Amino acid sequence: MATAPVKRITDIGPPHYEKFLHPMIKKNYGNWKYHETLAPGVLCHVAESGDRIYTVRAGSPRLLSVATIRLFADLADKYSGGYLRFTSRNNVEFLLEDKGNIEPLKRELAAAGFPVGGTNNAISNIVHTQGWVHCHSSATDASGIVKCVMDALYDRFTHEDLPAKLRIALACCLNMCGAVHCSDIAILGIHRRPPKILHETLRKVCEIPTVIASCPTGAIRSATVNGNPSVEVVEEQCMYCGNCYTVCPAMPLNDPENDGLSIWVGGKVSNARSAPTFSKLAIPFIPNNPPRWPEVVNAVVNIVDVYARNARRFERVGEWIDRIGWPRFFELTGIEFTRYHIDDFKYAGLTFARSAHLRY
Amino acid sequence: MADGNGKPKAQMLDELEKGPWPSFVKEIKKAAETSPVCHDLMGQLEVSYEEKRSHWKHGGIVGVLGYGGGVIGRYSDLPDQFPNVAHFHTLRVNHPSGWFYTSDALRTLCDIWERHGSGLTNMHGSTGDIVFLGTKTDELEPTFKELTEAGFDLGGSGSVMRTPSCCVGQARCEWACYDTMAACDDITRTYQDELHRPAFPYKFKFKFSGCPNDCVAAIARADLSIIGTWRDDIQQDDAAVAEYAASGLNIQKDVCNRCPTHCMEWDGKKLTIENKECVRCMHCINVMPKALRPGKEKGAAILIGAKAPILQGALLSSVLIPFVPAEELLDTLKELVSRIWDFWGEYGKNRERIGELIQRVGMANFLDGIGLDPVPEMVGSPRDNPYIYFQGKDGDQGT
Amino acid sequence: MAVAIEALADEMYKMVAETQGKKNLKALDLTKAMIAKYGEAECSKDDCKHAIRQLIDSGRCVYSYFGGSFITLPHKEGAAPE
Numbered sequence: 070m071a072t073a074p075v076k077r078i079t080d081i082g083p084p085h086y087e088k089f090l091h092p093m094i095k096k097n098y099g100n101w102k103y104h105e106t107l108a109p110g111v112l113c114h115v116a117e118s119g120d121r122i123y124t125v126r127a128g129s130p131r132l133l134s135v136a137t138i139r140l141f142a143d144l145a146d147k148y149s150g151g152y153l154r155f156t157s158r159n160n161v162e163f164l165l166e167d168k169g170n171i172e173p174l175k176r177e178l179a180a181a182g183f184p185v186g187g188t189n190n191a192i193s194n195i196v197h198t199q200g201w202v203h204c205h206s207s208a209t210d211a212s213g214i215v216k217c218v219m220d221a222l223y224d225r226f227t228h229e230d231l232p233a234k235l236r237i238a239l240a241c242c243l244n245m246c247g248a249v250h251c252s253d254i255a256i257l258g259i260h261r262r263p264p265k266i267l268h269e270t271l272r273k274v275c276e277i278p279t280v281i282a283s284c285p286t287g288a289i290r291s292a293t294v295n296g297n298p299s300v301e302v303v304e305e306q307c308m309y310c311g312n313c314y315t316v317c318p319a320m321p322l323n324d325p326e327n328d329g330l331s332i333w334v335g336g337k338v339s340n341a342r343s344a345p346t347f348s349k350l351a352i353p354f355i356p357n358n359p360p361r362w363p364e365v366v367n368a369v370v371n372i373v374d375v376y377a378r379n380a381r382r383f384e385r386v387g388e389w390i391d392r393i394g395w396p397r398f399f400e401l402t403g404i405e406f407t408r409y410h411i412d413d414f415k416y417a418g419l420t421f422a423r424s425a426h427l428r429y
Numbered sequence: 430m431a432d433g434n435g436k437p438k439a440q441m442l443d444e445l446e447k448g449p450w451p452s453f454v455k456e457i458k459k460a461a462e463t464s465p466v467c468h469d470l471m472g473q474l475e476v477s478y479e480e481k482r483s484h485w486k487h488g489g490i491v492g493v494l495g496y497g498g499g500v501i502g503r504y505s506d507l508p509d510q511f512p513n514v515a516h517f518h519t520l521r522v523n524h525p526s527g528w529f530y531t532s533d534a535l536r537t538l539c540d541i542w543e544r545h546g547s548g549l550t551n552m553h554g555s556t557g558d559i560v561f562l563g564t565k566t567d568e569l570e571p572t573f574k575e576l577t578e579a580g581f582d583l584g585g586s587g588s589v590m591r592t593p594s595c596c597v598g599q600a601r602c603e604w605a606c607y608d609t610m611a612a613c614d615d616i617t618r619t620y621q622d623e624l625h626r627p628a629f630p631y632k633f634k635f636k637f638s639g640c641p642n643d644c645v646a647a648i649a650r651a652d653l654s655i656i657g658t659w660r661d662d663i664q665q666d667d668a669a670v671a672e673y674a675a676s677g678l679n680i681q682k683d684v685c686n687r688c689p690t691h692c693m694e695w696d697g698k699k700l701t702i703e704n705k706e707c708v709r710c711m712h713c714i715n716v717m718p719k720a721l722r723p724g725k726e727k728g729a730a731i732l733i734g735a736k737a738p739i740l741q742g743a744l745l746s747s748v749l750i751p752f753v754p755a756e757e758l759l760d761t762l763k764e765l766v767s768r769i770w771d772f773w774g775e776y777g778k779n780r781e782r783i784g785e786l787i788q789r790v791g792m793a794n795f796l797d798g799i800g801l802d803p804v805p806e807m808v809g810s811p812r813d814n815p816y817i818y819f820q821g822k823d824g825d826q827g828t
Numbered sequence: 829m830a831v832a833i834e835a836l837a838d839e840m841y842k843m844v845a846e847t848q849g850k851k852n853l854k855a856l857d858l859t860k861a862m863i864a865k866y867g868e869a870e871c872s873k874d875d876c877k878h879a880i881r882q883l884i885d886s887g888r889c890v891y892s893y894f895g896g897s898f899i900t901l902p903h904k905e906g907a908a909p910e
Contacts (some may be wrong), residue, residue, distance in 0.1 A: 079582075080625060083582060084581060098599055098600060101599070129552065132456050133549070134457070138550065143532070154528045154529040184449055203517070210474075216453060223448075248737045250737060253802075310738070314742055315894075323483055334699065359441055383716075490893060502893075587896070628859075779854065
């Protein structure tokens with residue numbers, strides 16, 4: 070029996086957060102009164118005690134080298150007593166006690182290429198997945214498209230001039246590690262062809278019952294191939310989810326010519342005004358076109374621009390579309406409505422127009 | 430794929446250094462200055478850009494001793510061309526609640542990762558972990574040793590409780606209705622075994638949001654979504670409301686008309702809220718943070734079942750317990766989750782999330798199974814189809 | 829008398845070895861099998877948890893991942909057993 074090394078530390082959990090809290094945050098923990106926005110990316114939180122803490126938020130590419138993290142650490146030492154945090158959307162936030170440090174910090178961040186913004190009615194950073202940088206099942210890259218889209222929407226990050234918050238997310242396959250399904254605009258990598266079956270590999274590495282059970286639509290059945298047990302895919306039942314590939318590496322479905330992207334709109338997670346809701350299909354397919362994906366960038370920018378021109382104050386993308394109706398959304402954006410926009414999966418009827426409420 | 434100088438050829442990726450937004454390609458190049466594996470990463474990524482496909486293989490059978498999660502195995506399918514990324518495993522490092530750090534803590538992490546891996550990270554991954562991107566199998570134990578000595582531990586992957594995450598909460602937000610960071614930290618610590626040693630049918634996520642703005646997307650992304658709310662009246666400062674009006678805010682149009690239940694009236698001088706009809710959506714509070722605040726009787730709603738589409742379609746969480754007072758939250762959560770995990774362990778299939786199990790067996794049967802009474806807050810409306818499964822005389826034929 | 833943890837671990841190991849290559853077992857499968865065999869009075873979920881921990885910590889079995897986490901015999905390093 071192999072023995073475990075002595076004194077191996079396990080199961081300690083993360084460091085306790087209290088060690089990392091700015092003294093002013095510790096002092097006023099649970100006793101904040103209100104906050105105001107001093108500029109895009111700059112917040113001031115005021116405590117019951119009268120203390121004020123200033124937050125400067127900057128965008129990051131999420132994929133960070135240790136060199137850049139050390140740069141953030143140095144900036145924190147210089148301007149925020151060494152205290153900083155990250156947001157759920159991969160922004161970095163410096164927590165400042167001294168208001169006078171805001172402008173110098175902003176200047177240094179700008180010089181290093183990190184834009185300050187992303188608050189309130191700005192477009193915050195795009196949450197995204199790994200893509201070709203690190204994922205086996207991705208139908209597209211993630212970091213590259215995010216970079217291109219944010220290049221085009223840069224001013225929307227540094228200005229708060231939209232009618233409401235606008236949250237964009239990207240996932241590079243239907244697994245949605247980035248859970249993009251409730252975003253104002255979701256960019257979703259999709260496969261469009263059934264998996265290719267590598268029968269020789271499958272025989273050696275996969276459990277056939279598990280592969281069959283993995284298919285949500287029952288499209289995989291057992292088959293004998295060259296005298297050996299294997300599986301076959303009923304191609305018209307496959308919706309390219311890749312679940313079989315996840316349980317069995319002998320079912321790859323990467324296909325450069327047919328993989329690409331889809332665009333979804335109108336989702337949200339916040340409960341403000343309307344209830345949280347899923348994003349809905351806007352564009353069923355855009356081919357991969359690296360390195361700059363101009364078609365995807367144009368599609369997203371177009372939706373943002375049309376929304377910005379037409380939505381009323383406080384209307385999120387989905388709330389705006391609720392008011393004007395989907396026909397008008399397609400008309401205003403110039404996006405073609407196709408057969409693919411009509412749901413034909415489970416509970417499809419729930420998205421049909423089941424009333425005579427029609428706008429002409 | 431190297432040119433005469435040994436530098437990777439990356440014409441397509443070089444395009445992504447252009448433009449105003451911070452460039453991940455620049456980050457990879459920065460890391461490459463001290464880490465040769467990043468040259469091969471660039472090389473392989475360039476090939477992916479040329480061929481429009483991933484060159485990572487299905488992986489996932491590496492880890493540190495004793496843990497079944499926290500490391501994602503990753504292997505190149507071009508190992509001869511890019512030997513330095515033949516293994517390129519990810520470590521998920523459990524982040525501190527609220528993603529707060531000191532500069533020293535960050536430097537410690539950077540030093541460890543520079544010694545043992547690519548020097549590339551995600552701050553942070555989708556679930557919330559610090560992601561250390563790319564190392565070899567032999568480096569996993571040494572990295573883990575240094576991490577634990579520095580007070581960090583791995584996060585979750587596979588069929589475990591995934592690393593819980595939370596919003597900034599009471600650390601810097603006046604709207605937090607319970608201490609999200611303390612709750613997240615406590616649950617993470619209490620269930621270390623469930624986080625590191627896969628014993629579930631599939632993944633299980635907790636997310637803690639302090640108010641219904643839900644800044645960590647708990648309702649969309651967590652099997653158990655804990656969303657702060659309050660039970661009494663919105664705290665209202667009439668003088669501050671008047672100031673907002675005086676400063677040009679159109680209270681009728683921008684506040685009252687946007688209220689989803691129309692529970693507010695503005696007569697030009699005074700705002701009146703019918704709190705019984707308020708659904709705690711946060712809109713009016715978001716618009717007038719100096720004048721309106723969540724009530725004093727604070728706590729959380731517990732919702733269950735959200736997930737992304739794989740397998741049976743995406744789900745949003747739905748209400749399980751409409752309100753738990755803040756001071757009872759952790760005890761309630763622990764009791765609840767032990768019953769949920771028992772039920773899921775008993776009836777869940779491989780790769781079946783709790784939300785999908787509930788869809789399959791029915792919410793009513795699930796409630797019976799965990800010993801919770803049905804309440805009207807759980808539904809948007811009662812059922813509209815007449816196909817009711819009536820129980821037998823004993824009333825226990827449900828499950 | 830409760831079944832000894834070591835004995836449970838040995839039984840679990842046997843199950844994993846016998847089904848290797850035919851069916852992947854999860855921690856839950858092993859636990860359910862032991863409880864079915866000995867009854868919950870003799871063999872609790874907690875006992876099973878300890879037995880699994882012993883199997884893994886000793887290196888006799890390892891966790892693997894293929895779209896879900898399984899307990900298997902140690903294998904040669906690689907993306908997938910070839």
